[in-house]
Amino acid sequence: xxxxxxxxxxxxxxxxxxxxxxxxxxxxxxxxxxxxxxxxxxxxxxxxxxxxxxxxxxxxxxxxxxxxxxxxxxxxxxxxxxxxxxxxxxxxxxxxxxxxxxxxxxxxxxxxxxxxxxxxxxxxxxxxxxxxxxxxxxxxxxxxxxxxxxxxxxxxxxxxxxxxxxxxxxxxxxxxxxxxxxxxxxxxxxxxxxxxxxxxxxxxxxxxxxxxxxxxxxxxxxxxxxxxxxxxxxxxxxxxxxxxxxxxxxxxxxxxxxxxxxxxxxxxxxxxxxxxxxxxxxxxxxxxxxxxxxxxxxxxxxxxxxxxxxxxxxxxxxxxxxxxxxxxxxxx
Amino acid sequence: xxxxxxxxxxxxxxxxxxxxxxxxxxxxxxxxxxxxxxxxxxxxxxxxxxxxxxxxxxxxxxxxxxxxxxxxxxxxxxxxxxxxxxxxxxxxxxxxxxxxxxxxxxxxxxxxxxxxxxxxxxxxxxxxxxxxxxxxxxxxxxxxxxxxxxxxxxxxxxxxxxxxxxxxxxxxxxxxxxxxxxxxxxxxxxxxxxxxxxxxxxxxxxxxxxxxxxxxxxxxxxxxxxxxxxxxxxxxxxxxxxxxxxxxxxxxxxxxxxxxxxxxxxxxxxxxxxxxxxxxxxxxxxxxxxxxxxxxxxxxxxxxxxxxxxxxxxxxxxxxxxxxxxxxxxxxxxxxxxxxxxxxxxxxxx
Amino acid sequence: xxxxxxxxxxxxxxxxxxxxxxxxxxxxxxxxxxxxxxxxxxxxxxxxxxxxxxxxxxxxxxxxxxxxxxxxxxxxxxxxxxxxxxxxxxxxxxxxxxxxxxxxxxxxxxxxxxxxxxxxxxxxxxxxxxxxxxxxxxxxxxxxxxxxxxxxxxxxxxxxxxxxxxxxxxxxxxxxxxxxxxxxxxxxxxxxxxxxxxxxxxxxxxxxxxxxxxxxxxxxxxxxxxxxxxxxxxxxxxxxxxxxxxxxxxxxxxxxxxxxxxxxxxxxxxxxxxxxxxxxxxxxxxxxxxxxxxxxxx
Ligand SMILES: Nc1ncnc2c1ncn2[C@@H]1O[C@H](COP(=O)(O)OP(=O)(O)OP(=O)(O)O)[C@@H](O)[C@H]1O
Ligand SMILES: Nc1ncnc2c1ncn2[C@@H]1O[C@H](COP(=O)(O)OP(=O)(O)O)[C@@H](O)[C@H]1O
Ligand code: SF4
Ligand code: SF4
Ligand SMILES: [Mg+2]
Ligand SMILES: [Mg+2]
Numbered sequence: 001x002x003x004x005x006x007x008x009x010x011x012x013x014x015x016x017x018x019x020x021x022x023x024x025x026x027x028x029x030x031x032x033x034x035x036x037x038x039x040x041x042x043x044x045x046x047x048x049x050x051x052x053x054x055x056x057x058x059x060x061x062x063x064x065x066x067x068x069x070x071x072x073x074x075x076x077x078x079x080x081x082x083x084x085x086x087x088x089x090x091x092x093x094x095x096x097x098x099x100x101x102x103x104x105x106x107x108x109x110x111x112x113x114x115x116x117x118x119x120x121x122x123x124x125x126x127x128x129x130x131x132x133x134x135x136x137x138x139x140x141x142x143x144x145x146x147x148x149x150x151x152x153x154x155x156x157x158x159x160x161x162x163x164x165x166x167x168x169x170x171x172x173x174x175x176x177x178x179x180x181x182x183x184x185x186x187x188x189x190x191x192x193x194x195x196x197x198x199x200x201x202x203x204x205x206x207x208x209x210x211x212x213x214x215x216x217x218x219x220x221x222x223x224x225x226x227x228x229x230x231x232x233x234x235x236x237x238x239x240x241x242x243x244x245x246x247x248x249x250x251x252x253x254x255x256x257x258x259x260x261x262x263x264x265x266x267x268x269x270x271x272x273x274x275x276x277x278x279x280x281x282x283x284x285x286x287x288x289x290x291x292x293x294x295x296x297x298x299x300x301x302x303x304x305x306x307x308x309x310x311x312x313x314x315x316x317x318x319x320x321x322x323x324x325x326x327x328x329x330x331x332x
Numbered sequence: 333x334x335x336x337x338x339x340x341x342x343x344x345x346x347x348x349x350x351x352x353x354x355x356x357x358x359x360x361x362x363x364x365x366x367x368x369x370x371x372x373x374x375x376x377x378x379x380x381x382x383x384x385x386x387x388x389x390x391x392x393x394x395x396x397x398x399x400x401x402x403x404x405x406x407x408x409x410x411x412x413x414x415x416x417x418x419x420x421x422x423x424x425x426x427x428x429x430x431x432x433x434x435x436x437x438x439x440x441x442x443x444x445x446x447x448x449x450x451x452x453x454x455x456x457x458x459x460x461x462x463x464x465x466x467x468x469x470x471x472x473x474x475x476x477x478x479x480x481x482x483x484x485x486x487x488x489x490x491x492x493x494x495x496x497x498x499x500x501x502x503x504x505x506x507x508x509x510x511x512x513x514x515x516x517x518x519x520x521x522x523x524x525x526x527x528x529x530x531x532x533x534x535x536x537x538x539x540x541x542x543x544x545x546x547x548x549x550x551x552x553x554x555x556x557x558x559x560x561x562x563x564x565x566x567x568x569x570x571x572x573x574x575x576x577x578x579x580x581x582x583x584x585x586x587x588x589x590x591x592x593x594x595x596x597x598x599x600x601x602x603x604x605x606x607x608x609x610x611x612x613x614x615x616x617x618x619x620x621x622x623x624x625x626x627x628x629x630x631x632x633x634x635x636x637x638x639x640x641x642x643x644x645x646x647x648x649x650x651x652x653x654x655x656x657x658x659x660x661x662x663x664x665x666x667x668x669x670x671x672x673x674x675x676x677x678x679x680x681x682x
Numbered sequence: 683x684x685x686x687x688x689x690x691x692x693x694x695x696x697x698x699x700x701x702x703x704x705x706x707x708x709x710x711x712x713x714x715x716x717x718x719x720x721x722x723x724x725x726x727x728x729x730x731x732x733x734x735x736x737x738x739x740x741x742x743x744x745x746x747x748x749x750x751x752x753x754x755x756x757x758x759x760x761x762x763x764x765x766x767x768x769x770x771x772x773x774x775x776x777x778x779x780x781x782x783x784x785x786x787x788x789x790x791x792x793x794x795x796x797x798x799x800x801x802x803x804x805x806x807x808x809x810x811x812x813x814x815x816x817x818x819x820x821x822x823x824x825x826x827x828x829x830x831x832x833x834x835x836x837x838x839x840x841x842x843x844x845x846x847x848x849x850x851x852x853x854x855x856x857x858x859x860x861x862x863x864x865x866x867x868x869x870x871x872x873x874x875x876x877x878x879x880x881x882x883x884x885x886x887x888x889x890x891x892x893x894x895x896x897x898x899x900x901x902x903x904x905x906x907x908x909x910x911x912x913x914x915x916x917x918x919x920x921x922x923x924x925x926x927x928x929x930x931x932x933x934x935x936x937x938x939x940x941x942x943x944x945x946x947x948x949x950x951x952x953x954x955x956x957x958x959x960x961x962x963x964x965x966x967x968x969x970x971x972x973x974x975x976x977x978x979x980x
Contacts, residue, residue, distance in 0.1 A: 159618070188597065190600070213530065219602065258604060263559055264562055264603075278531075437881070446877075447875055
């Protein structure tokens with residue numbers, strides 16, 4: 001516990017939409033160790049982005065946030081804007097999904113990076129510029145001096161995402177949160193960006209939280225995986241323990257996710273094992289397990305009581321009343 | 333690709349035959365001056381057989397959507413031929429084009445974008461029926477209900493809704509109901525499930541399979557996700573910068589890719605398979621601009637096997653194995669590797 | 683916040699989260715949005731009722747003929763609660779009948795603009811090519827015409843009257859609406875659902891009637907509201923210059939124009955019609971903005 005970089009405890013986020021409560025994040029707990037890579041996966045709307053925005057202090061004012069998120073022991077929730085800005089500069093940084101919209105289209109990229117540097121630290125203009133070019137090199141952008149003077153629209157999607165990463169790295173954060181940072185990119189570009197992130201992680205000794213809905217990406221790049229559904233963590237395990245040889249998914253929802261992705265190994269035209277329905281309305285969550293309305297293994301206890309997220313096997317937590325057998329093959 | 337008649341060609345009649353299709357866009361500078369010509373599709377040829385699904389994969393900007401639109405004549409291609417059920421579409425206009433296109437339908441990527449936000453579900457599904465005068469009001473109303481049932485939407489609940497009252501998966505089902513309304517023989521799906529979540533995506537993919545069986549449909553299935561395309565396709569074509577690199581039986585293309593680009597794509601996929609390890613970025617740099625595509629082979633600026641020949645001469649498609657056509661001077665025969673030392677260095681092993 | 687934490691295994695069993703949402707703030711927000719729409723709408727309804735319903739139910743003094751004996755009465759005089767002008771004409775009556783003129787001209791010019799300009803704009807935007815080139819040039823020429831100068835010429839040649847003012851101002855209204863609808867149509871035309879409609883077999887005019895028009899109506903309505911306001915101001919300017927509605931017919935413009943001669947002695951002659959003009963135009967603008975906000979968040 002003491003050596004954790006980030007310790008999130010019972011984080012809750014509630015929005016008010018049309019007079020009703022949306023429980024976007026409903027009590028999640030996890031830790032990130034220095035230098036580790038944590039993947040948070042789940043369908044859209046499961047609360048991945050909101051969790052991370054809460055930690056970053058980037059939720060709209062008036063949002064109800066509960067619980068605690070401590071970075072090296074310092075509570076982040078409830079900090080003033082000024083204090084948060086200091087943390088965001090030096091310890092925490094975030095890269096967003098849409099590289100096209102996160103950059104200002106009317107500003108040269110170099111200037112945007114320079115600004116990112118000077119808002120967190122006093123540096124002369126020349127110093128900041130030199131450092132910006134250095135950052136562009138760090139994220140392996142060729143001809144950095146030329147790119148420095150270009151506008152975002154002159155860059156490809158992959159390049160823009162590299163610029164976003166450069167800005168996030170401006171102050172050498174200890175924790176980088178990448179929210180679907182490669183979702184909008186091609187497989188080849190995605191592989192390039194993920195490699196870059198991993199290399200930078202080693203160079204800078206930085207922890208990484210990667211949010212994704214791509215299980216393959218999580219399996220390939222993360223040390224530990226968290227699966228979210230309807231604002232809760234439903235399973236958490238080391239990536240190898242979840243996907244790797246001998247590893248086993250226990251929670252029914254994770255199993256369903258894993259079964260539903262097309263695999264190269266499957267023959268063409270085979271039907272995918274499907275789960276009907278869709279995620280519950282966050283303003284009206286079912287009383288028991290949130291997955292119960294869609295789960296083919298649901299029984300009465302699932303609908304009555306919320307299964308607790310417990311560490312049933314060392315390092316492996318899940319929340320399910322009737323989990324899959326250990327090492328069970330995918331259901332038909 | 334040139335004609336693929338041969339032993340590997342699937343049985344059945346040719347439903348759609350595309351030859352030397354070219355589509356270009358003129359891009360203008362701010363002032364209105366001509367900045368260049370985007371060669372979005374440059375001489376693409378392939379066939380789709382009756383009852384078959386042909387998948388097309390390629391990175392963003394490779395011209396997949398442009399190809400789909402050119403086949404649908406919206407907009408009309410610059411040159412080349414598109415023969416659908418024996419009728420040449422490229423020189424038809426007005427009502428004749430409409431009749432010829434009746435059995436050629438489409439499903440686009442953005443489920444909400446392709447439904448008029450002001451229309452109700454029942455009118456959306458009815459639109460092609462009305463346009464082609466498929467029956468009177470009462471008959472059409474019954475047909476709309478049947479169609480919604482077919483795609484798994486309860487007509488009583490959903491017929492009266494507007495698109496914004498649907499989820500992404502439901503909206504895509506409505507688009508599919510509209511596409512199958514006129515009992516088409518071919519549906520062009522351009523990234524039709526790409527914007528959906530995994531579980532919903534699986535539902536819609538299964539729906540496509542079900543309709544294929546029940547209605548004897550063929551698909552031209554375009555996507556950038558290789559595993560997805562393999563899942564649904566009999567044959568797969570790989571597209572790069574406006575040209576096809578490789579066409580062949582899905583199993584063959586994925587198990588033994590012959591084109592360096594296909595290999596690089598496959599090596600980039602992250603996999604959940606135990607022991608698959610980390611995808612290695614086997615491909616460097618970015619695709620060149622389609623305004624000034626490289627001479628010779630368009631992949632040569634990123635290809636680890638490129639030689640002077642690749643710059644000088646465009647590789648022509650050759651049938652290297654039955655039904656497996658590749659456009660490369662140095663196709664990957666067994667034992668060849670495209671993983672260069674530069675590409676693997678610095679990569680942590682999972 | 684950093685209170686001791688329950689064991690993780692208990693997390694699921696925690697009592698339900700109390701409502702932490704700031705309900706007051708939420709209510710204030712919704713109230714603000716409602717007010718932004720209903721205040722200007724209410725003012726406009728009142729103005730319209732005053733101008734068009736009041737003369738029918740109450741017997742107002744004549745807005746054109748007055749009794750010279752009671753001229754220059756100050757406001758709140760018996761029988762003339764806004765007073766009378768130099769000819770002894772009741773100012774409230776003038777305001778009411780002048781308002782009729784303002785609203786009629788505003789509505790007529792906008793209606794002509796929407797009917798002709800809207801059609802041209804949709805046709806240009808939808809069909810593109812040479813059709814667009816021709817229509818756009820015509821609209822450009824019209825918009826380049828100085829509307830006021832043209833109105834002066836028309837008034838000189840044909841004599842000032844309501845119908846002439848309407849035609850003169852339409853020269854400005856048609857291209858303005860035309861350009862806005864053309865822009866809106868161009869945006870819609872590129873959207874996937876338009877391609878989908880075409881590929882579903884729906885053709886030309888049906889696409890316009892069933893897909894284009896319903897989708898650009900919000901744009902046209904909000905623009906028309908702003909347009910009515912602008913036309914009312916232009917009409918006032920014409921009257922002010924003496925080339926619009928000729929006296930003795932009452933209009934806000936000629937009230938201001940006449941009032942300026944004795945501005946220092948009796949500023950209310952200018953003030954009263956000016957306030958009416960200001961409130962009307964501001965309400966129209968605010969209503970347009972509120973509607974746009976509402977439609978864009980839907
Ligand atoms: N209307 C247009 N005007 C100019 N260029 C265009 C136009 N439409 C497409 N292009 C260009 O043509 C090329 C092919 O585009 P296309 O949309 O077909 O790619 P795609 O393979 O479908 O990509 P994605 O996977 O992103 O959908 C791109 O370089 C694109 O920028
Ligand atoms: N600003 C907001 N106001 C109201 N609800 C929100 C807001 N942001 C997110 N939500 C809701 O919170 C839930 C979780 O969203 P999010 O964290 O973005 O999901 P994802 O897992 O896809 O990142 C969703 O139901 C979403 O609709
Ligand atoms: S708790 Fe019950 S309903 Fe929930 S996933 Fe497990 S088996 Fe299914
Ligand atoms: S033709 Fe040459 S450059 Fe092109 S793919 Fe083959 S080897 Fe590479
Ligand atoms: Mg998200
Ligand atoms: Mg596309």
